[in-house]
Amino acid sequence: MQTPLKNIFPNFSNELISAIESNASMQNFEAGTILMRTGQYIKNTVLITKGKIKIYREGEDGGEFFMYYLQPGQACAISMICATKSEKSQIMAKVVEDVSVIMIPLTLMDKWMMEHRSWYEFVIETYRSRFEEVLEVVDSIAFRSMDERLEFYLKRHKDACGCTELKISHQEIATELNTSREVISRLLKKMEQRGLVKLNRNQIELLK
Amino acid sequence: MQTPLKNIFPNFSNELISAIESNASMQNFEAGTILMRTGQYIKNTVLITKGKIKIYREGEDGGEFFMYYLQPGQACAISMICATKSEKSQIMAKVVEDVSVIMIPLTLMDKWMMEHRSWYEFVIETYRSRFEEVLEVVDSIAFRSMDERLEFYLKRHKDACGCTELKISHQEIATELNTSREVISRLLKKMEQRGLVKLNRNQIELLK
DNA sequence: AACCCAATGTGATAAATGTTACTGTCCCTT
DNA sequence: AAGGGACAGTAACATTTATCACATTGGGTT
Numbered sequence: 001m002q003t004p005l006k007n008i009f010p011n012f013s014n015e016l017i018s019a020i021e022s023n024a025s026m027q028n029f030e031a032g033t034i035l036m037r038t039g040q041y042i043k044n045t046v047l048i049t050k051g052k053i054k055i056y057r058e059g060e061d062g063g064e065f066f067m068y069y070l071q072p073g074q075a076c077a078i079s080m081i082c083a084t085k086s087e088k089s090q091i092m093a094k095v096v097e098d099v100s101v102i103m104i105p106l107t108l109m110d111k112w113m114m115e116h117r118s119w120y121e122f123v124i125e126t127y128r129s130r131f132e133e134v135l136e137v138v139d140s141i142a143f144r145s146m147d148e149r150l151e152f153y154l155k156r157h158k159d160a161c162g163c164t165e166l167k168i169s170h171q172e173i174a175t176e177l178n179t180s181r182e183v184i185s186r187l188l189k190k191m192e193q194r195g196l197v198k199l200n201r202n203q204i205e206l207l208k
Numbered sequence: 209m210q211t212p213l214k215n216i217f218p219n220f221s222n223e224l225i226s227a228i229e230s231n232a233s234m235q236n237f238e239a240g241t242i243l244m245r246t247g248q249y250i251k252n253t254v255l256i257t258k259g260k261i262k263i264y265r266e267g268e269d270g271g272e273f274f275m276y277y278l279q280p281g282q283a284c285a286i287s288m289i290c291a292t293k294s295e296k297s298q299i300m301a302k303v304v305e306d307v308s309v310i311m312i313p314l315t316l317m318d319k320w321m322m323e324h325r326s327w328y329e330f331v332i333e334t335y336r337s338r339f340e341e342v343l344e345v346v347d348s349i350a351f352r353s354m355d356e357r358l359e360f361y362l363k364r365h366k367d368a369c370g371c372t373e374l375k376i377s378h379q380e381i382a383t384e385l386n387t388s389r390e391v392i393s394r395l396l397k398k399m400e401q402r403g404l405v406k407l408n409r410n411q412i413e414l415l416k
Numbered sequence: 417a418a419c420c421c422a423a424t425g426t427g428a429t430a431a432a433t434g435t436t437a438c439t440g441t442c443c444c445t446t
Numbered sequence: 447a448a449g450g451g452a453c454a455g456t457a458a459c460a461t462t463t464a465t466c467a468c469a470t471t472g473g474g475t476t
Contacts, residue, residue: 057343059351067346081336090343114322127335128289134342135265135298138275141349142386143267146463169423178350180464185424201423201472354433377453388434393454409442409453 008049008073009122016116024104035093035101036079042089044103046076051099052160056092059178066153066176067091068133069160077130080109080123146179147187153177154197154206164206216257216281217330224324232312243301243309250290250297252311255283259307260368264300267386274361274384275299276341277368285338288317288331354387355395361385362405362414372414
């Protein structure tokens with residue numbers, strides 16, 4: 001029933017795959033589970049083999065600002081970075097689609113860096129791609145107004161789900177962009193008038 | 209005349225210091241120099257031994273959004289991340305105080321990860337601290353209004369210069385926060401009325 | 417069908433931020 | 447000393463975003 005690890009992480013060496021299989025534990029979580037909260041200590045590095053996780057930055061007032069998705073074949077960069085020093089998490093991770101994850105203890109994460117070239121490259125590439133993604137998020141809030149940010153948001157969700165119909169409420173979008181529902185409803189209406197989307201109840205169809 | 213490398217990078221092993229001294233080149237740049245532009249290919253990892261560098265994210269419209277400072281004992285995380293794949297720079301780096309930097313070729317940056325534990329730890333710690341700093345920047349723009357962002361900005365500049373008198377124009381602050389001078393002038397005036405700062409020409413004195 | 421409730425639409429208004437225009441001040445250069 | 451230019455103060459107005467109030471819609475439940 002399980003997809004072989006080699007398929008999900010094609011760049012991992014066979015030795016690394018063996019090491020993972022004999023040392024790491026696989027766990028499953030249902031949609032809605034909070035995998036990690038801001039401030040919690042990180043004890044494992046997390047690899048995703050199935051499902052989807054959303055990463056948020058939490059505001060002091062309870063805001064949940066959407067940062068990025070984690071998907072199969074990816075790892076949580078924060079858990080890698082913090083793992084080496086057992087630091088506190090700076091982010092919140094929420095399961096949005098039932099996931100299977102591989103938990104790798106801190107000590108191994110560090111040890112494998114020296115032993116497995118393919119692990120080293122995977123970690124570095126994870127850092128790089130997440131850093132870039134976060135920089136794009138900075139762009140979107142630093143330079144753009146809400147209508148452009150909304151389009152950016154929708155595009156990223158479309159890319160993540162691989163479909164054109166997003167099942168998401170205006171309220172949820174508003175929360176994740178740290179604005180209010182009314183603003184999102186109005187901007188979506190304008191986008192509909194421009195022919196960019198088609199609005200249905202609990203669903204946004206992306207036309208372009 | 210040179211401060212020994214060991215003083216600036218106390219955690220580097222003696223072997224690593226020797227490797228740096230025999231392989232890397234030291235260069236000096238004057239204040240105002242653009243060390244790296246967005247889109248340029250990165251050929252070296254940069255360590256700072258003297259002076260200060262500011263890192264910006266550039267907007268399409270020419271905006272220069274301030275991200276963080278680089279100071280002696282630190283390295284450019286982007287140059288490390290991108291170095292391994294010779295990627296394009298996602299940021300712009302401007303010298304703000306005459307600097308001396310050590311340029312480390314791509315190949316060595318990567319090679320040393322395996323050979324020198326202290327280099328490995330330095331690189332990982334650089335990633336971690338920069339990632340955290342960028343997340344704080346995200347916070348400031350995602351959750352806070354301009355007056356709080358201004359206070360955050362001033363605090364970071366105070367920390368970087370280690371003094372309470374910032375020599376900076378309102379226009380420069382406005383550019384680096386991607387807003388307009390008038391807004392900054394107004395907010396600074398309010399801060400002065402609240403007793404947080406004292407305003408002089410080309411200088412802002414931080415009182416608290 | 418009658419009802420409930422979450423989701424959405426929309427107008428009115430407030431607050432924050434951006435823009436324009438103009439003034440004054442200080443410093444440097446000539 | 448006179449002129450020019452960068453810097454700063456401020457008023458008036460425009461735009462964007464946030465907030466409040468309330469209406470409407472549609473799906474599910476009883």
